[in-house]
Structures are given as structure tokens and as C-alpha cells.
Amino acid sequence: MITLHRRAALALLATASLCATPAAWAQDKVLRFGVGLYQPDKEKNDATYRPLAQHLAQQLGREVKLYTVDSWEGLAKSLAAGETDIALMGPWGYVLANHVAGAQAVATILYDQKPEYHAIMVTHPGSGIRSVADLKGKTFAFGDKGSTSGYLIPYHHFQKQGLEPERFLGKVIHTKHQAIELQVTRRELDAGADYNRNRDAMIAEGLIKAADSVVFWTSDPLPNDAVAVRAELARDAAFVAQLRAALASVGPALKTKPDLLPPRYNGFVAKDNAFYKPIRDAGLATGKLNTK
The missing domain is CATH 3.40.190.10 (Periplasmic binding protein-like II)
Incomplete structure (x- = not known):
């Protein structure tokens, strides 16, 4: 488990973003899909989210390689470094990756038809x-x-x-x-x-x-987990539109493929960075997020 001091954690994120190799940032055929550890172990987590990865692969016409990252900080660093192309991640991890490396939210997951939780x-x-x-x-x-x-x-x-x-x-x-x-x-x-x-x-x-x-x-309502893409992919408007369409198709597809998401998750809704302002504000207020 990673439990770094806030400055060290942000420094590592910044270092990761600066040290990514050109190959890591290059768009290739395989999309690397990182998912946080929502289940008790990596094996169950991979099994739970593999159907979603396969659905996205079919919709995007590209291979999607799924893997689990066992801490939110680790997933944020991976996205910042360009080691992950698409991530399903907690809101704070997303805000860190956005703040340091320009990762961008494209959608929010729905739980009981709501894009927020507590x-x-x-x-x-x-x-x-x-x-x-x-x-x-x-x-x-x-x-x-x-x-x-x-x-x-x-x-x-x-x-x-x-x-x-x-x-x-x-x-x-x-x-x-x-x-x-x-x-x-x-x-x-x-x-x-x-x-x-x-x-x-x-x-x-x-x-x-x-x-x-x-x-x-x-707590007050908080934005649900984000689907985010690394900065370079976020600048590809055509890809972002295609990914949002693929994510929007998950909800209707659940009627015939209920294993696409865990129980009570209903699909995705398009959202952007502004939706995560409450998390960013909390990060700034606590000093956990440095002002630029």
C-alpha cells in the first residue's frame, strides 16, 4: 500500500509525467485500461471488469488490455505517466492526475441511476x-x-x-x-x-x-468514479467522442449482458473535469493539492 506524504506523492506524479518515454505516450493499437481495486482481490477485480473491457474493445475496434491497480495513488501515477490510457478511478485520484499531468474525465459511472455518492x-x-x-x-x-x-x-x-x-x-x-x-x-x-x-x-x-x-x-453528495484518459488522448476529440459513445452503450447493453458491471451500477454518463470541482476544492482547502 502507498501511503506517501502529500508533497512526495505529488512529486512522484510529476516525475512520472516527465519521465514517460515517447513509446509510452504514443497511441498504439492496444488501449491500456486501468481499474482501481473495487473487489477484495485483483483476481476477482479483473474478472468483474473484464466484460466491460471486452465490450469497450468491440465498440472501439481496438484491443483493450485490462489490469487492476491496487491503490488509488498508484492508478493516478500510472495515468499521469502514460502507462495507462483509460482509467476507471476514484475522484481524488482523478483530480491528482488531472492537476499534475492533464488527464481528463470523459464520463462518470452511475450507481442506482445516480452520478453521485457519499x-x-x-x-x-x-x-x-x-x-x-x-x-x-x-x-x-x-x-x-x-x-x-x-x-x-x-x-x-x-x-x-x-x-x-x-x-x-x-x-x-x-x-x-x-x-x-x-x-x-x-x-x-x-x-x-x-x-x-x-x-x-x-x-x-x-x-x-x-x-x-x-x-x-x-458527506454532501460527491461525484462518482471517473472514466479518465491520459492527456495526449484527451486532445484527440474524435477518440473522446468514440469512447463516450462506447461508454453510453453500456447502460442499454446491461439488459442482455448484466455482467458488464457489478450489481447496482447502471452505466455511464458523459461528464468533464468541471464535475469534479468539489473534490478539487477539498484538495486545495486541506493543502493536499498545491496551487499552481
Whole structure:
């Protein structure tokens, strides 16, 4: 897991973008499609998103090579470096890649027909935690530092309350979303940050019980995960239009090919960089995103 200081993380993104070889940036026949780790492991993640990659390949008339990147920071760096052509990624990772290397959002995924979701904080019923103020000295888990709901947005909320998490909380760890939910429900942690879609999915799959998980804070609506392309491809208007059309075709195709997306995901809607302004604003407000 990558848990770099914000300046180091941005420096690595910048270095990656500058050091990409011409071959990495050249448009070739194969499109490299990077996907964040939404499932418990890479094998399941690849199996889940392979049908989508195959559908895009058919629509675009090009080979699409799918691979999973196991941290949001890693996927942002890969996109910035030109090692990834198209990415399905968390909003904060996208904003980082856009800020440093000019990656551009072309679409947003739909969940329950909505292009937005919520960051949450969860605890277990016996913790006595009812608000952020009750977290003083408690054990708490953030997601990795490239995560929107697991790190940036809850961190921003702490700061808006005048609280520095590193001083206010007791033990702080960084881990994956599913691990946060599991450790909280097992009472190995007092609380943690997550997002509503992940919690809902884990309850539906029987991985955790709703009765063992208490949501005590919910964010304002946040833009869903982005489909983004590296900067060079973003300048190809014809390709962007073709990709948006391919993504728009996913929704109707789900009627006959339900495995194109995980349950409750309904397709994609065209969006651009402006849709991710709330994430950019939070990054700037926390100092996690440097002003240009």
C-alpha cells in the first residue's frame, strides 16, 4: 500500500509525467485500461471488469488490455505517466492526475441511476461514538491517501471542525475500504472512513451485518468514479467522442449482458473535469493539492 506524504506523492506524479518515454505516450493499437481495486482481490477485480473491457474493445475496434491497480495513488501515477490510457478511478485520484499531468474525465459511472455518492464514517454499536467529537483518542482507519471517501473528504471534515486527525485521534491506520468495514464490525477498530456504495455492497453480499455497522457521519453528495484518459488522448476529440459513445452503450447493453458491471451500477454518463470541482476544492482547502 502507498501511503506517501502529500508533497512526495505529488512529486512522484510529476516525475512520472516527465519521465514517460515517447513509446509510452504514443497511441498504439492496444488501449491500456486501468481499474482501481473495487473487489477484495485483483483476481476477482479483473474478472468483474473484464466484460466491460471486452465490450469497450468491440465498440472501439481496438484491443483493450485490462489490469487492476491496487491503490488509488498508484492508478493516478500510472495515468499521469502514460502507462495507462483509460482509467476507471476514484475522484481524488482523478483530480491528482488531472492537476499534475492533464488527464481528463470523459464520463462518470452511475450507481442506482445516480452520478453521485457519499463518504461516510462508520463505527460499531458498542463504541459510544455518535459524532466526530466522540472520536477523541479512538482508533480510526482511513483509506489510502489517494482515496476520496476514505481519506480526502473525511480529513477535510476533521479540519473544518478545527481538528487535526493525527493529534485528535488515538491510533490511526490506512487500509483498504473492505478491511475498514470488517475491522470495525469485528470491534478491532473504533471507527473508520468508507463510502456508502461499499458498505451497501458488503451488507448485500453478507460480508458484514447491517446491525454491526453504524453510520455516524455522511458527506454532501460527491461525484462518482471517473472514466479518465491520459492527456495526449484527451486532445484527440474524435477518440473522446468514440469512447463516450462506447461508454453510453453500456447502460442499454446491461439488459442482455448484466455482467458488464457489478450489481447496482447502471452505466455511464458523459461528464468533464468541471464535475469534479468539489473534490478539487477539498484538495486545495486541506493543502493536499498545491496551487499552481
